[in-house]
Amino acid sequence: MIGQYKNGFNFQILSQNLFRKLKLNKVYPKQYQTYSVDIMKLLIVDDASSVLKALSDSLCAHGHEVYGAVNGEEALKKYTELNPDIVLMDVLMPKLDGVRATRSLIERDPEAKIIIVTALGKRGLENECIAAGASGFIMKPFKIKDLLHMINSLGKHERN
Numbered sequence: 001m002i003g004q005y006k007n008g009f010n011f012q013i014l015s016q017n018l019f020r021k022l023k024l025n026k027v028y029p030k031q032y033q034t035y036s037v038d039i040m041k042l043l044i045v046d047d048a049s050s051v052l053k054a055l056s057d058s059l060c061a062h063g064h065e066v067y068g069a070v071n072g073e074e075a076l077k078k079y080t081e082l083n084p085d086i087v088l089m090d091v092l093m094p095k096l097d098g099v100r101a102t103r104s105l106i107e108r109d110p111e112a113k114i115i116i117v118t119a120l121g122k123r124g125l126e127n128e129c130i131a132a133g134a135s136g137f138i139m140k141p142f143k144i145k146d147l148l149h150m151i152n153s154l155g156k157h158e159r160n
Contacts, residue, residue, distance in 0.1 A: 038155050040085040041065045045075040045101065046117070047093040051140075055088065055117075058144050064151075072096025076104055079112070086154055088147075089134070091118040091125065099132050106133030113154045117147070 042064050046052045049070075056066045067082055069075040071093045079087065087105065091098035098116060105112045116129040119140040126137045136150050 038152065039063050039065065040151065040155050041067070041082060042151070043067050043069060043075065043078055043082060043084040043087045045069045045072065045087060045093070045098065046090040047071055048090070051090070059148075059151075062144075062148060072098060072101030072104070075101050076108075079105055079108070085113065086135075086151055087112065087114045088117045089114050091116060091120050091129070099129060102129060102132040102134050115147075115150055115154070117142075 042059055044052055044055050044059075044066060045068075046055070047070050052068045052070070056068060059066045067078060067084065069078045072089075073095045075087065075089070076096070078084075089098040089102055093101075096104075098118070102114050102116070105114060110133075112133070114134045115136040115138060116126075116134045117138050117140065118125070121139065129137055135154055138147060138150060
């Protein structure tokens, strides 16, 4: 897929399968804490448009294919359409919260990889999310390198 940045420069995104077949990794300049990541299809679920945009921009800048949803119901639909490698799920959202959406996704696809990304510091929430089927949990605010490390770790355990 070829696109164009707002400043007119062209960029190319390799499909995830082609990227894996070529066994490529993307290495980032030293100012980005040099490390490599595998390109993955990510679904970010958050009702806060500013968080959705910030996460999307950061993860796209690191080479990932990123899609968004604004609540749990939309996440269920988009998961079926997109079959993402990893879902980044907020907890507090309208219509269907992140914990219930996680349970529903795991019921549909027991191999789904879901990282809970939340600012809610409720006692026992992490255990509740893991019990619902989440593969990881990270509190906002966080360093993008920590999230990338978690994504990369889960991505190494490819789905069948």
